[in-house]
Amino acid sequence: MEMRKGADVVIETLLKEGVDVIFGIPGGANMEIYDALYRINKLKHILARHEQGAGHMAEGYAKASGKVGVALATSGPGATNLITAIADAYMDSVPVVFLTGQVPTFLIGNDAFQEVDIVGMTRPVTKHNFLVKRVEDLPLIIRQAFYIAKTGRPGPVLVDIPKDITQTMTDVEIPSDEEVINSLPGYKPHIEGNPQQIKRAAQLILEAKRPVLYVGGGAVAAEANAEITELAELMKIPVTTTNMGKGAFDERHPLSLRMLGMHGTYYANMAVYHSDLLIAVGSRFDDRVTGKVDEFAPFAKIIHIDIDPASISKNITVDVPIVGDIRSVLVRLIEEIKSKNSKIVHEEERRAWLEQIDAWKKAYPLSYKPSDKVIKPQFLIEALYDVTEGNAIITTGVGQHQMWSAMFYKYSFPRQFINSGGLGTMGFGLPAGIGAKVARPDKDVFIIDGDGSFLMTMQELITAAHYSIPIKVIILNNAYYGMVRQWQELFYNKRYSEVDLSFQPDFVKLAEACGAVGMRTDNPKELKDVLLKAKNVNDKPVLVEVIVDREENCLPMVPAGKSYKDMLLSDGKNVEAETMYLVG
Numbered sequence: 001m002e003m004r005k006g007a008d009v010v011i012e013t014l015l016k017e018g019v020d021v022i023f024g025i026p027g028g029a030n031m032e033i034y035d036a037l038y039r040i041n042k043l044k045h046i047l048a049r050h051e052q053g054a055g056h057m058a059e060g061y062a063k064a065s066g067k068v069g070v071a072l073a074t075s076g077p078g079a080t081n082l083i084t085a086i087a088d089a090y091m092d093s094v095p096v097v098f099l100t101g102q103v104p105t106f107l108i109g110n111d112a113f114q115e116v117d118i119v120g121m122t123r124p125v126t127k128h129n130f131l132v133k134r135v136e137d138l139p140l141i142i143r144q145a146f147y148i149a150k151t152g153r154p155g156p157v158l159v160d161i162p163k164d165i166t167q168t169m170t171d172v173e174i175p176s177d178e179e180v181i182n183s184l185p186g187y188k189p190h191i192e193g194n195p196q197q198i199k200r201a202a203q204l205i206l207e208a209k210r211p212v213l214y215v216g217g218g219a220v221a222a223e224a225n226a227e228i229t230e231l232a233e234l235m236k237i238p239v240t241t242t243n244m245g246k247g248a249f250d251e252r253h254p255l256s257l258r259m260l261g262m263h264g265t266y267y268a269n270m271a272v273y274h275s276d277l278l279i280a281v282g283s284r285f286d287d288r289v290t291g292k293v294d295e296f297a298p299f300a301k302i303i304h305i306d307i308d309p310a311s312i313s314k315n316i317t318v319d320v321p322i323v324g325d326i327r328s329v330l331v332r333l334i335e336e337i338k339s340k341n342s343k344i345v346h347e348e349e350r351r352a353w354l355e356q357i358d359a360w361k362k363a364y365p366l367s368y369k370p371s372d373k374v375i376k377p378q379f380l381i382e383a384l385y386d387v388t389e390g391n392a393i394i395t396t397g398v399g400q401h402q403m404w405s406a407m408f409y410k411y412s413f414p415r416q417f418i419n420s421g422g423l424g425t426m427g428f429g430l431p432a433g434i435g436a437k438v439a440r441p442d443k444d445v446f447i448i449d450g451d452g453s454f455l456m457t458m459q460e461l462i463t464a465a466h467y468s469i470p471i472k473v474i475i476l477n478n479a480y481y482g483m484v485r486q487w488q489e490l491f492y493n494k495r496y497s498e499v500d501l502s503f504q505p506d507f508v509k510l511a512e513a514c515g516a517v518g519m520r521t522d523n524p525k526e527l528k529d530v531l532l533k534a535k536n537v538n539d540k541p542v543l544v545e546v547i548v549d550r551e552e553n554c555l556p557m558v559p560a561g562k563s564y565k566d567m568l569l570s571d572g573k574n575v576e577a578e579t580m581y582l583v584g
Helices: 006-016 028-040 051-065 083-091 118-125 135-150 163-167 177-182 195-207 217-221 225-235 266-274 326-339 347-363 377-388 400-408 429-439 460-466 482-491 507-513 527-535
Strands: 021-024 044-047 069-073 096-102 128-131 157-162 211-215 239-241 256-259 277-281 301-306 320-323 393-396 445-450 472-477 517-521 542-547
Touching: 006 028, 006 135, 006 163, 021 051, 028 069, 028 096, 028 157, 028 163, 044 460, 051 069, 051 083, 051 096, 051 429, 051 460, 083 096, 083 118, 096 118, 096 135, 096 163, 118 128, 118 157, 128 135, 135 157, 135 177, 157 163, 195 277, 195 301, 195 320, 195 326, 211 225, 211 266, 217 225, 217 326, 225 326, 239 266, 256 266, 256 400, 266 347, 301 326, 377 400, 377 445, 377 472, 377 527, 393 400, 393 429, 400 445, 400 472, 400 482, 429 445, 429 460, 472 507, 472 527, 507 517, 507 542, 517 527, 527 542
Parallel strands: 021 044, 021 069, 069 096, 096 157, 128 157, 211 239, 211 277, 239 256, 277 301, 301 320, 393 445, 445 472, 472 542, 517 542
Antiparallel strands: none
């Protein structure tokens, strides 16, 4: 192998990993890597306008494609600006490799210019991280980073590369796949589920009277949507998904309960509350799903399938834990059910259960009070669903608009709904949408954002215009930090403290100044025409400001710390679960 700089080795290793695009910003400590990018000229680079934006772009790319995203920043503030995106990727199990420049090795620990201990800072929010100390280790460490990020439970990995490492000449070779795996003897993700536990699960499924499949983001990561559908149809089991699990089961399917939890459907929450068997697939029993833990699924035995043993019985004690790759376990589970050649034991009760769920769906569908004078946020999402025929990739920021997007757009395929679940990062939507569009140029990508969330990372609209990335940004403008205002209304006796955003930029002029197309509407009758016009722009980004009903609340809702039987419905009323068993 010929001699070349460590920076060249970085680019060669990324190419070996199949990387086609990276998102980042240059600076003093990573300048050698940018020089190598220029000289080698085989990798596409998207220049973000803030490192946080670069990190979210890499997340959006990873979430939309299933591949490992890559973000690149310099040392010091460049690296610290990535931390929000790193933490976001950690909470949502997103495979991203974050490369940071560092001051030269001989200056580490001396408080040199733009030096921070980014390895120490990110240790709690990375799956693993590395500080490269020898140029000879550089290609192996980068390849280890990718392997760790994408295997087992996916997650972010950080590689901190001192500047002198990138400047040093070396003839080191890039290791093979086998060498990478053998170099990590303590890291062996468990793939195959325990056969005895799978048999127990199969028997419980056959015997259950009121089963529910509860599907999380792990099922999307494992690409197990076909197996989930097969199991649901084979055993006639209704399916509810988490916010992160949307698209793992087609929400147009008769067995779909849509989303459960704090802003889940009434019928999903009632089904879980009354179930006698809950089959959790790639979900972690987040507090936004469970509510009051000791009243979550109180009548159910619980099967939990997950790649991460640390997630089993962490929040909710389960009866049948199965650790393994979700798709692999489901394949074996379906085989086990079929091999028994057995029918559902309580077929009549199972039929009554599905009738009960249909009754709940009819009695308490997702709803809102329509208006021909003001645009309701829910109406906007429904209109967008119609205009895109349900085929767009949707990314969101965080807040009311995120939950309305989850409720009123029906998701039918994996990686269609991309949002910040665990960390709840305002500002995620726009840069993530850019990353998603780079990953899936064949799909329309709509960013549904709130005015408050958009303002957090709005400079990335310049990035989209710079590269002619034709994303569509829909701002639901209610001139509030809407979700905070809603909580202040419901739980703080309408003491609206510091949530008013009525002093705003002119979003249409802002879009035009950034090189995008700007539109605005407050008229329900023209809304679809405006959305269609935005959809048909294919050479630059579009921003559509939609003035919506200012104090519309996002309901239904389970108040924090309460149980499903304390749900507030769309009319603001509370209906207790015990009184709502409508059939039998």
